[in-house]
Amino acid sequence: MGPMFDGPEPIYLQIAQMIRAQVLAGELAEEEQVMSTTQFATTFRINPATAAKAFAGLVDEGVLYKRRGLGMFVAPGAREKLLADHRARFFDEVLAPALAQADLLDIPTSEVVDYVLGRPRPAGPGTGGAPRTGPTTDPTPR
Template identity: 80%
Template sequence: MFDGPEPIYLQIAQMIRAQVLAGELGEEEQVMSTTQFATTFRINPATAAKAFAELVDEGLLYKRRGLGMFVAPGAREKLLGEHRRRYFDEVLDPALAQADILGIPTADVVAYVLGRSGSVAGPADERPAPAGPVRDHLTHPDPKGP
C-alpha cells in the first residue's frame, strides 16, 4: 500500500488528510491507533506515531488522553482552504499567466470555464468564440492551416 517515493509516515499523513478532506473522517471522529495502523499495514508503530505527530502539529488531529487520536474541529475546512489556495497558486495563476502571454482575454477564459461547467454558457460546443484574433484551436481551427 505504501509504495511511493515519500517516507511512509508522510504517506500515512496524506492518507488521513485525504480522508478528512473527503469527509470519510468527520470532526471529533476517532482515528485508528498507532497499534492498529502498525498491525493493519505491517509497519512500525513509531512510523504511524510520527504521522500523527505531524497532523497534530498541523492542527488536524488532537489526542484525548487514554482514548486516542481524534479529528480536530474545523480540520476539513482548514484543509479545504489550503487546497483552494494551492489550486489558485499552482494551477490557476500559471494558467492565467499563460493566457495573458497568448493574448487570451480573462473574459474569454471565464466564458470558457463557465461553458465547460454548464453553469451559464451551456455545453462546451456552444462556447462563444474568443474576442479578437486569438482562436481556440480545438473548436475554431486556423483556416490557414498549422
C-alpha cells in the same frame, strides 16, 4: 486493504496525506476517532513509529488531537481548516503548473478559459469543490 503507500514520498507524509484526504472528503468526521498507531502499523505493515510520526505532524497542523488514554480524534474545524489551506495553495500549486503546461503545449489561454467556463460545475461550493488530491501530488505544508 486500502492504500499501500507506494508513492515516492516518505511514508509518514503519505499517511498524513491519506488522513487529510479522508477528512476533506468527509470520510472521517470531526470528533471521530482515527486508528491507533498500532492498528495503523499492523493494517499497513509499517513501523508503528512511522504512523506515530504522521500523527504527530497532523496534531501540529491541528487536523488531529489527542485525548489522553483514548487515542487520536479528528479536531473540530479540521475540514474547514484543510479546505482553507488547499484553497490558498490552489492557484499557486495546482493551477499555475497546469497553465505552464498549457503554454508549453501551445494551448491558447482563450481555449483554457472556454474549457473552464463550459465545464459542468458540480454541486454547491464547499461540498464538492475540494480537489481530491492523490497521495503523490501532495502539496506538503511545511
